[in-house]
Amino acid sequence: MTSLNRLLALTAFLAPAFAQGTAGTKVTLSVHLVMPCSGAATVKVQTAGGTQCLDPTPFLTQQDVESAELQKNSKGNPIIFLTFHNDAAMRELRITRKNIGNPVAIVLNGRVVSAPVVAAASRFLYLAADFKPDQAATLASALNRQAGNR
Numbered sequence: 001m002t003s004l005n006r007l008l009a010l011t012a013f014l015a016p017a018f019a020q021g022t023a024g025t026k027v028t029l030s031v032h033l034v035m036p037c038s039g040a041a042t043v044k045v046q047t048a049g050g051t052q053c054l055d056p057t058p059f060l061t062q063q064d065v066e067s068a069e070l071q072k073n074s075k076g077n078p079i080i081f082l083t084f085h086n087d088a089a090m091r092e093l094r095i096t097r098k099n100i101g102n103p104v105a106i107v108l109n110g111r112v113v114s115a116p117v118v119a120a121a122s123r124f125l126y127l128a129a130d131f132k133p134d135q136a137a138t139l140a141s142a143l144n145r146q147a148g149n150r
Contacts, residue, residue, distance in 0.1 A: 027109060027142045029065070030058035031125070033095070034103040034115060047103045047115045054105050054112070059095050060125070064088030068143035070136055073128060078136035080127040082143070089123035097121035 033055040035041050041053035069081045084092060096104075099118045106114045106127075127139070 027062060027139065027146065028107075029060075029062040029143070030107045031060040031092075032056075032058045032105045032107065033099065034105050043112075045103075045105050045112050045115050048117070049103070052103070054107075058107070060084065060088055060092055062143065062146055065143050065147045067147060067149055068140040070133075070140045077128070078131065078133045080136055080140045080143070082125040082127065084123065084125075092125070093121055093123045 034045060034047055034052045035055055037044065037051070037053035040056050043054040043056075044051050045054060064084045065082055066085045067083045069083070071079050071081050073079050083089070096118050100120060101117060103115045103117050105112050106116070106125075108127075131139075
C-alpha cells in the first residue's frame with residue numbers, strides 16, 4: 001500500500017533542526033490532546049482556535065512506535081510514516097475518532113512542533129516537513145533504533 005492510499009489523519013510539520021543531530025541520540029515524541037487551559041493543563045499551544053493547553057498525559061509517545069518508514073509525499077518531499085504497536089494504534093484510533101475536528105499537539109524533543117486538527121480516525125501518524133532527505137532518514141533511523149529495529 002502506498003502512502004497515498006493510507007489515511008492521513010494527523011500530520012506533524014517538523015522544523016528541519018529537529019531531524020539534525022539525532023544519530024546516536026534519543027528522540028522524544030509525544031502526542032497530546034489540546035484542551036482549555038486549567039490547573040492540570042498549563043503548557044500552552046497556539047491553535048487555529050486561539051491559545052489552548054496540552055493535556056498533561058500524552059496518548060502516544062516514542063515508546064509506542066513500532067516502526068518509522070521513510071516515504072515521500074505527493075510532491076516528492078520526505079515524510080516519516082509511523083506505525084504503532086497494536087495497543088497504541090487502537091488507543092490512537094479511539095482517541096482520534098472521538099476528537100475529529102479538534103487539534104492535537106505533536107511534541108518532538110520537548111517542543112510543540114505542530115497542532116494539527118484531527119481530520120479522521122487513524123491508527124497511523126505521518127511526520128512531514130521541509131527537511132532534507134538525509135535529515136528525515138536520520139530521524140526515522142533514530143525512532144527505529146529506539147523501537148528495537150535496526
